[in-house]
Amino acid sequence: MASNGVDYDNGGVKPLGISNCYDLKQLQLLYSNATIKPAIIQNRFYARTGYDKSIRAFCKQQHIIYQSFWTLTGNPDVLAHDTFSKLAIKYQKSAAQLFFRYLTQIDIIPLTGTTSKTHMREDLSIFDFELTVDDCAAIEQIL
Numbered sequence: 001m002a003s004n005g006v007d008y009d010n011g012g013v014k015p016l017g018i019s020n021c022y023d024l025k026q027l028q029l030l031y032s033n034a035t036i037k038p039a040i041i042q043n044r045f046y047a048r049t050g051y052d053k054s055i056r057a058f059c060k061q062q063h064i065i066y067q068s069f070w071t072l073t074g075n076p077d078v079l080a081h082d083t084f085s086k087l088a089i090k091y092q093k094s095a096a097q098l099f100f101r102y103l104t105q106i107d108i109i110p111l112t113g114t115t116s117k118t119h120m121r122e123d124l125s126i127f128d129f130e131l132t133v134d135d136c137a138a139i140e141q142i143l
């Protein structure tokens with residue numbers, strides 16, 4: 001319990017999460033030992049960690065929400081890939097929008113930030129279209 005009396009048991013603290021955990025064994029150990037299980041994991045989403053494939057599989061199994069950061073910053077090559085150029089024409093959306101939409105369709109919550117009103121509008125308008133199964137598979141190929 002915190003000194004101000006606010007804690008998880010009396011509802012003062014909502015779901016608890018962890019961040020920057022890239023080791024599946026570490027996550028599994030934490031999960032099996034913690035009384036209050038992590039509800040969310042927030043990780044850098046990029047090639048160096050293999051896009052956290054095994055971590056994400058574990059999250060899915062345990063109903064842990066996976067949030068990505070560095071989604072745009074850490075993936076310039078992905079965003080510049082031909083696949084996104086083709087999909088941009090088909091859906092009339094930018095590579096960033098397509099990537100964010102893809103991630104939401106595979107149950108990832110992408111975090112982002114912007115100083116640009118245009119980008120903010122773009123980032124918020126990703127739910128007025130849906131990528132087909134084939135288009136999702138094409139994106140998965142480059143991750």
Ligand SMILES: NC(=O)c1ccc[n+]([C@@H]2O[C@H](COP(=O)([O-])OP(=O)(O)OC[C@H]3O[C@@H](n4cnc5c(N)ncnc54)[C@H](OP(=O)(O)O)[C@@H]3O)[C@@H](O)[C@H]2O)c1
Nearest residue numbers: 019069070071072073096111112113114115116119122123
């Ligand atoms: N847990 C952690 O350790 C940790 C670490 C880092 C960040 N975070 C969280 O993650 C959030 C996201 O930060 P991030 O840097 O990782 O985000 P990001 O999506 O990788 O990068 C944001 C950058 O992308 C640009 N951008 C945003 N929307 C765009 C769009 N539609 N088209 C083109 N460019 C676009 C922005 O530039 P403009 O301003 O030019 O639009 C901004 O510089 C942060 O707010 C923070 O809460 C957590």
